[in-house]
Amino acid sequence: MKALTIHIGIFGKTNVGKSSLINFITNQNVSIVSNLPGTTTDAVSKQMELNPLGPITLIDTAGINDVSILKNARIEKTYNIFDSSDIVILMCEPEKISDFEENIILEAKNRKTPCIIVVGKIDLYKPSEMFLKKLKKYTKHILLFSKVIGNRDDFLNSLKKIFLEVFPDNYRENYFSIKNIVKKNATVVLVTPIDLGAPRGKIIMPQIQTLRHILDSNAASYVVQDSEYKTVLQNLKTPPALVITDSQVVKQIVAKTPTNIKLTTFSIIYAADKTDIVEMAKGAAILNNLNDNDKVIISEACTHHASRDDIGKVKLPKWLKKYSKKDLKIKYVCGQDYPKDITNCKIIIHCGGCTLNRKSMFARVSKAVENGVAITNYGIAISVFHGVIEKVLEIFPDALNAYRRHLVNNQIIRCQK
Ligand SMILES: Nc1nc2c(ncn2[C@@H]2O[C@H](COP(=O)(O)OP(=O)(O)OP(=O)(O)O)[C@@H](O)[C@H]2O)c(=O)[nH]1
Ligand code: SF4
Ligand SMILES: [Mg+2]
Known part of the structure; x- marks a missing residue:
């Protein structure tokens, strides 16, 4: 699911080669490329697997210096993508760095988002040492790129190296983990009422993710509706380590649960994990x-x-x-x-x-x-x-x-x- 992938936003002036870059990385024609500035009008996103990092979502944005009538709306939409980007890729052409690019770097910095500068079109112009030295003041992550003479494997390996630096294996360590509460071999009861609001034939995302986290903790889950909850609780030989319920029946479930049993809701677990x-x-x-x-x-x-x-x-x-x-x-x-x-x-x-x-x-x-x-x-x-x-x-x-x-x-x- 897209929300669980690492989001990489590609930003820069119009015509610098942002769409060419996403097509090069994905090896597909995801975005339209043309020499007309302002070709990409709405952000285009594409998911891909980049092992060992896992699934990523690349987002090609509209050039923020767009001069069209819809400029403001596009700029606003592009700025919204800053908020969801785990990594910002700033694209520029050799020797061309101005307040505009500095502003993008600042936007990333304000959001504590790591920034990679990709200098494109290096088959046309070779970036000078002075220019590269200047870029290093902004970030240590600098890549040179040409869709004409570039080798995809080499470029992907360099990109991956940076991604792994930014997201090392333990990057989720500071996130909430159900492991802190539920130990190996413990039992968790999940209460998921199938009411009018439940999607037909499906279990909703927060519940699926919670199930996965419990499995990761080597614990066991009982998934029940509120109507069966009491019976399941009575049938358990040892009390569950935790009960997690849908918020909509929380009052009833709390009333049916002995006070010594820990109890929370999917929304609260989700809030802890996600925000x-x-x-x-x-x-x-x-x-x-x-x-x-x-x-x-x-x-x-x-x-x-x-x-x-x-x-x-x-x-x-x-x-x-x-x-x-x-x-x-x-x-x-x-x-x-x-x-x-x-x-x-x-x-x-x-x-x-x-x-x-x-x-x-x-x-x-x-x-x-x-x-x-x-x-x-x-x-x-x-x-x-x-x-x-x-x-x-x-x-x-x-x-x-x-x-x-x-x-x-x-x-x-x-x-x-
Ligand atoms: N020679 C050369 N041309 C490139 C390179 N990358 C992009 N171009 C050309 O530059 C032009 C703009 O490329 P796009 O990828 O559409 O640029 P963009 O940044 O997405 O542009 P907007 O969507 O308008 O913001 C096209 O004519 C591309 O073929 C490159 O590495 N080398
Ligand atoms: S929690 Fe509900 S409303 Fe919010 S994004 Fe998920 S499905 Fe949509
Ligand atoms: Mg484009």
């Missing part, structure tokens, strides 16, 4: 302190046709109003429409973002934090609404403490007013 769980927990504290006319954004990362009991459009607004007892201004956004101006917003409640990669989710969280706006996710918010947040965050003490601390802060602020 900043502490920030999300902190953000959720605001749900206890909403006032009339506060603006709340419910944000979903993909578009879908809402069902009668759609979580984002129907259930969440209902729970939110009931819990806060306030007259809130709730705005629903989806897909790429993460609102630019969020300054007047009190809290963003975001979906799990299973179609977004980790970098994009972090970018969304950072944008909220930079603007002083609280952010949380569906699962955490639902657990607040159902009064089980302390239980489901128990296995993430830092997140639980952040929630409690922020709750106290909110209450102090409220008292001082």
Whole structure:
């Protein structure tokens, strides 16, 4: 799945050879190449396997110095790709580096994204030593490229070497791992109700990924619907190390679970794996302190046709109003429409973002934090609404403490007013 691949964005002025580069790397005609500046108008992405790194997604962008009428829209779209890129490839031609390229390097730096500079068209012009020395001030990762005289294997090997430097084997070490909680041979019960919202014949992505992580921990999973949960629990000889439930039935599942058994939700596990769980927990504290006319954004990362009991459009607004007892201004956004101006917003409640990669989710969280706006996710918010947040965050003490601390802060602020 695209969201789980390493994203590599290719940026640069029009006509420098970005599309030629993606075609060269993939050995396919993924993007149209022409000598007309502004040929690539919408970003084109292509997945490929680059072993031992695994699957990667290459994204060819529109040249950011596009002079057409649609310039601004294209530039905005291209800038959005910065947010999802795990690596930025800046393409330029020999001897041509200006404020424009420096700005791309700066955008990457601001996002702590590693940058590779690819100097193209070297069959036409040979880059001078002075020029290469200048580039080294920006990054140590510099590659020379020509689609005419270049050897694909050599180029891919050099590229791979850089990718492996940036993403060493242990690069996921700092990410949350279910292994921290579930040890070898332990049992985990997963509660996945098959309700109206469940896709026909499928298990949703956060549940599949959780299953995979449990397998990686050499532990065993029981996957049950909420209706069978109690029986399964009673039949187990030893209590499970952990119960992970769909957020929508969390209240019922907590009620059916002995207090000594650890319990959380798929959304919370997903938030820990994919984004900043502490920030999300902190953000959720605001749900206890909403006032009339506060603006709340419910944000979903993909578009879908809402069902009668759609979580984002129907259930969440209902729970939110009931819990806060306030007259809130709730705005629903989806897909790429993460609102630019969020300054007047009190809290963003975001979906799990299973179609977004980790970098994009972090970018969304950072944008909220930079603007002083609280952010949380569906699962955490639902657990607040159902009064089980302390239980489901128990296995993430830092997140639980952040929630409690922020709750106290909110209450102090409220008292001082
Ligand atoms: N000689 C030579 N020509 C190249 C090389 N790479 C690209 N070109 C040519 O440069 C022109 C622009 O190439 P593209 O790959 O379309 O450039 P782009 O950066 O994607 O351009 P936009 O989509 O307009 O932003 C085309 O005519 C290519 O054939 C190269 O390594 N050597
Ligand atoms: S991206 Fe968000 S809204 Fe879309 S399926 Fe995943 S969690 Fe649900
Ligand atoms: Mg192009």
